[in-house]
Amino acid sequence: MKGKELGVYHHLVDNRDIMLWQVQRQVDRLEGQSIKPNSETIYEDAKILLGYFHWLNEQGFVTNVQVGLRTWRANFKSKRMLSYIQVKAKVKIDANNIRVLDKKSRQRQSDFLITEGEIKLLLESYVDPVYRCIFNLALGTAMRPMDLVKFPFIGNRANKHILSYSEMDNGHKTTSYTVYESKGNKDRKIVINMEDLKALEEHYITPYYGERKKLYKKKYGHSCPPDILFLNKKGEPVTEKMIASRTNDAKKKSMKVDPTFRPHLSFYQTRHWWPTQHIIATFGERLLTENLEVMYLATAQAIQNQMGHEDIETTYKHYIDMARVIMMVHRGHSLDLIKAPALSVGQFITSLSLPTGIAKPDFSLQEAG
Template identity: 55%
Template sequence: MIVIKTILIEYKSIDTLSNAQHYILKALLHNDKEILLSHPNLFLYNETNGAVNTSRRYANIISQFYSYLSTENKFSSIDIGKYHVLIDNHDIRKWQIYRQIKRVEKQSIKPTSKTIFEDARILLNYVKWLHNAGYITNVSVQHKDWIANFKNKRMLNYIQQEAKQVADAKNIRILDKERRQKYSKSLITNQEIKALLDAYADSVYSALFKLSLGTGMRPIELVQFPYIGNGDNKSIMPYSEMDKDKATVEFKVVGKGRKLRTVIINLKDLKELDNTYIKPFYNERRKLYREKYGVACPPSVLFLNKSGKPITPMMISRRSNDAKLKAMQFYPDFREKITFYEARHWWPTMFAIEFFKEKLLNESSEVLYAAFGEALKNQMGHEDLETTYKYYIDMARLVYSAHQGTVHELLTSPQKTVQEMLNDMEPESI
């Protein structure tokens, strides 16, 4: 099996003249040669640049798939740089089955059947990108024969047999059930939010987390929020200088997949940002930026760390993990699964509860969908709207039904800032 390394790189892009940050793949061949995998790397640049966590996931999936292909007779005499030409729907399907066999052999709850399917969908997106970019590929994205049906009894029996386990070994369905029981669907709680905010060593990350709570923006989008905007974002400026006639402001941002979208931001959340980060910290950090880089900090850069370095998505991920570990020490109920990304789940769940209230419990998803879906799509920047919508409706129903009759003021006073909402919450109110 060929070993493929995933490597994070940062450089100045000649296409955009801005900093690029994404993973690339390097194959370690048997003759001690190392080669860069050009086509996957072009895909990672075009589809995941700046979204470090997404880039890491996509790179890992492609590297696992290519390593698997290197063990197949079909690819034994083929240069790994040409795999993309020969792979077909059957290869993607066989890879899913291979992963399930290995999973049953180990009697592991991971990866789940859902994860294996979602990983295969990402491979299909890679192939679709190759086709759209004009490269040759043998995969048909129109046909569904790439899907491995793990609900089929014959398929289950085949995997159980190939895994060569004893007769009483757990099968796929039991392993998936155990995984679902271990990972219950739940929202970040009030106490977890407060614990994480308090645990950050630098206030800039607390400010970023609050802004994500109030908008649902991804880290790659948050770091683009300017001190003073221009063009479509010329209305973005320090709160004291902004037009107060409207309750919200629009922010045009390039998000995942380099797609432009419009995010609606509560003006009071920008006032909170001004009071807790910009006024007490920004000017001093702007001076440190000048000392560090020899030029004035551009108005397009707002979020700087204690040494004057612009915040990146990777920095958010690392410092949030540090804060999580600290929060787990001081707050025993803080769950290990909590990440910065929980803020992105919090916003649409709260929005759904505020939007629908008691209708969540007595209306069908189809009725709710028409009124709510487009707003969710625009704010969250998701293409797979139906799946995203159902997830957050389910989450909102779970939270609402658990606290029906005692819903806190967050759900009835959306004009408040995120911090005001948190201050109003009773312990464990969500």
């Protein structure tokens, strides 16, 4: 594209150019033995570019890029592709290859479970309290954003029992909830702690939902449907994109307040929290003293149902290791208080007593001043 005007770029580029661009980025990276940009970043950047061409095509502009094709994605796991890149980069076979660089990139990130302090700071950094409540519900259920935005004020079908906490049968510590058309267009039944629904009512439904329903009606000309619960300050239904954007804003704010706040943390950390909490609650100190192979099946099935994973074995063992680390950190500090899943998110966090001299965080969801 050298020497070409910017205005004609979209006329000239095609799917092959996009693939070659990805390959060249890997060549440059390998030549410099750099961990950046990693393969995932290169792929995500290509997706952004494809999104641009998809928009152009929808707007009637003429392009040579067919967004529906899958051939544009460079397969950096292919031995043939790796060999080609190494030759182009003039790197010997015994040099660090792409996979090694990707591993180094991941090692630069601390993927340990989001901490109590980080949760507290992130919750305080959300400007709109609806996102704090969504984050809290995600911690307690492991639901994806695509599922959370569909959580109803009043449920129907298998969820017809879902109402405001004060109107539900509070005789049980948990209740079932059916997630419809989740990832892969699949349905699954999960468990929600009633205390998390109580927190949702106290910190969002009672103080904010009524007024936001009025804004919704004013904006859209009709009453807010009962299958929509989460509305932002403008009365607009919260979307997945809004959750990602507002969480990113809250993360940036958190990093300014506390420079040690890890920059790679995202809303998806809530998905890691639930299974780790569940494993700690199920096994307790036995995590450190027993071989848990015989216990895997039942607990793995519970996590599989809650998270919607098809193949849980590798993921489950990862969470076992994470739970063991947490138990080692907190061993001897009020482990007898861990009773989840009979505990809500807030109760579980509070039950993990911190070492002497470190103040216990306040996990109130009240709007930050």
